[in-house]
Amino acid sequence: MDTALTAKKQKESEAQELLNSIDEYFMQELGIEYKEAEEKKVFGIPSSQLETENLSV
Secondary structure: HHHHHHHHHHHHHHHHHHHHHHHHHHHHHOOOOOOOOOOOOOOOOOOOHHHOOOOOO
16 A cells, blocks of 8 residues: 555656646747746835935936
8 A cells, every 4th residue: 555655646746747847848849938027126205306306316
């Protein structure tokens, strides 16, 4: 019984590895390059600063 359970876990692990790599495989086959999105920065300021201060700093 332990042998069967060990074999089952091994096969499940191999199947999960294949599922995790399938996206990369298809992107390579289709010639699609994917870049991670850069984190966008957002700054909030009070509207009173818009009238009195230089924002180019």
